[in-house]
């Protein structure tokens with residue numbers, strides 16, 4: 607089996623590489639925007655902002671499985687660069703789907719809680735009405751639709767509030783600010799489930815294995831859109847508070863800063879974020895018989911990783 611990983615240098619892409627599960631399952635080609643991988647190795651070049659450049663790579667790589675961990679994820683900047691975000695998150699995903707549909711390949715793709723407007727007060731089910739509040743969410747929704755419309759076999763995993771010991775994420779931002787400041791103000795009126803990349807990688811590999819082990823006629827119920835997020839719920843304020851408790855306990859921080867709860871209105875940003883980002887993950891748990899533990903468990907593991915790696 608040939609596997610092509612796109613976006614290998616992002617949070618999720620790096621965890622896929624580090625975890626080793628894709629390479630263990632087939633011949634793995636890893637691609638980044640410029641072909642250089644974070645570990646210094648050479649990979650393939652795949653720039654999703656030029657969707658028409660992708661078929662040449664796909665023709666050469668002939669993947670049986672395409673794992674797309676690449677995305678335009680700058681939520682605020684997307685408000686100014688919606689056309690670019692839409693090429694990367696929308697059109698390019700459609701191109702992957704079209705190639706996969708004509709070459710019998712599977713596409714594993716990731717989407718976001720930001721496709722919802724957050725006005726609900728119970729976890730969003732997979733088929734709940736989408737209504738993105740901003741450009742990033744619209745671009746990700748365009749990608750979901752383009753992949754579905756392509757007719758390719760696909761798995762779309764919607765996830766949320768993603769973090770890891772590496773990369774750009776809220777946890778690393780908090781640890782940096784927490785070391786600099788006595789006091790932080792963090793929004794307490796947006797609710798979600800912080801999800802570490804290891805959970806997403808392990809869940810994705812479990813789904814891939816099920817698909818591989820399943821007779822072609824019985825694959826359809828596995829395919830489609832699923833919610834792959836950690837269990838439980840918190841706010842960004844709750845997440846920050848827990849980050850500092852864990853970090854102090856494991857010696858990453860000498861002392862915890864004060865974390866003041868504020869409203870979204872008090873933290874002005876170009877993009878509006880959904881107030882309610884909880885996704886119902888029961889479908890994923892049941893279909894793939896895969897536990898999705900509460901978010902605190904992943905946080906403990908990531909903070910432990912940071913503490914032992916001397917970051």
Ligand SMILES: NC(=O)C1=CN([C@@H]2O[C@H](COP(=O)(O)OP(=O)(O)OC[C@H]3O[C@@H](n4cnc5c(N)ncnc54)[C@H](OP(=O)(O)O)[C@@H]3O)[C@@H](O)[C@H]2O)C=CC1
Pocket residue numbers: 613614615616617618619638639652653654655656674675676677678679694716717718719746764765766767768769773774
């Ligand atoms: N981060 C989050 O909180 C959430 C993420 N998701 C989704 O999960 C998936 C993985 O996200 P995550 O790993 O966190 O994101 P990151 O931003 O960490 O990684 C995205 C990767 O995509 C690359 N990329 C951006 N533009 C292009 C391009 N034009 N061509 C090729 N590569 C490009 C980035 O490269 P470079 O570093 O060079 O910019 C980066 O390596 C995405 O689909 C995202 O939408 C869903 C919910 C929450």
Ligand SMILES: Cc1cn([C@H]2C[C@H](O)[C@@H](COP(=O)(O)OP(=O)(O)O[C@H]3O[C@@H](C)C(=O)[C@@H](O)[C@H]3O)O2)c(=O)[nH]c1=O
Pocket residue numbers: 679680681718719720765766767768775776779783790791792793796842873875879
């Ligand atoms: C740094 C900081 C942020 N915040 C707020 C801003 C925002 O509402 C919230 C989280 O900040 P972030 O910049 O991490 O938020 P954001 O980039 O919107 O995170 C999102 O990224 C995309 C890619 C997704 O798909 C989403 O699931 C979600 O994870 O915390 C504070 O309240 N205080 C602070 O000091």
Ligand SMILES: [Mg+2]
Pocket residue numbers: 679680681
């Ligand atoms: Mg961000």
